[in-house]
Amino acid sequence: MDATVVVGIDVSKDRLDVHVHPAGESFGVARNAEGLDELIARLVPLRLAGVAVEATGGFETVVAASLAGANLPVIVVNPAQVRAFAQALGKRAKTDPIDAAVIARFVEATKPAIRPLPDEQTRLLAELVARRRQIIQMIVAERNRERLIANRHLRKSVARLIKALEKELNVLDADIDDSVRGSPAWCEKEDLLRSVPGVGPVVARTLLAEMPELGSLNRRQVASLAGLAPWTRQSGKWRGKSFTGGGRTALRSTLFMAAMVARRCNPLFKAFYERLLASGKAKMVALIAVARKLLTILNAILRDKSPWQTA
Secondary structure, eight states, X not given: OOSOEEEEEEEOSSEEEEEEETTTEEEEEEXXXXXXXXXXXXXXXXXXEEEEXXXXXXXXXXXXXXXXXXXXXXXXXXXHHHHHHHHHTTOOXXXXXXXXXXXXXXXXXXXXXXXXXXXXXHHHHXXXXXXXXXXXXHHHHHHHHHHHOOOHHHHHHHHHHHHHHHHHHHHHHHHXXXXXXXXXXXXXXXXXXXXXXXXXXXXXXXXXXXXXXXXXXXXXXXXXXXXXXXXXXXXXXXXXXXXXXOSOHHHHXXXXXXXXXXXXXXXXXXXXXXXXXXXXXXXXXXXXXXXXXXXXXXXXXXXXXXXXXXX
């Protein structure tokens, strides 16, 4: 960020609290069309390094999209990171104007990368994939209940619900297929991803929906976004274990399942997994390494637009 002016926006259901740093100017607008127009009119003349919006369970989506549509440098920030930053600053008080100021200072201090927001088609695919995941979770929950219910009448009730959920799952799968096949760019990307043995349509479409940046970042960045980059705890002579975590939870879960398949049916990943086990690595550590390697290869495939080549 070469410019010095950053803006923090705290989003609530009906209002946007805005703080301009380092000028110290604060103001509020309504979270509606008129308020967004007013906000954009006030921000466009400024030479901005970034406009940071805190992720707040979906309220930020329209705000971020509107700002991006006005060619403003939008950054969606993690609220947990912002709150930790506020605690480090000793900011115990919490009000919307204070939060907006903290968000601005957080961006100024950390200088997060500005990435293009997903377009409307990508957001739609992400919502379809998320809904599909929810339906599957409901089916699993009902099947677990079915095993515990002894009453025949209640078991029939559960069976009817499972049948309805499976029907809805088929509809969602068709909608997802239409979305992907209706876009030549997505169709090309899906074919490239599915060229890797062990990567099926669900994995490919989840990657397209949850990580639209895939193919444009380096291997460390994609591993970090997926929560597969190891981080170490240490202090002085004490050395703790390395951990993985954070990132995009749904994406990490999908990659973990893909890694389980790849280590069985893909010779490259099978050999890599067995080599790690032979060197003394725990099974879970080895599986996470397979997931990270798989993601790195998929990223390179989209970057180079070159399908998987069998050695």
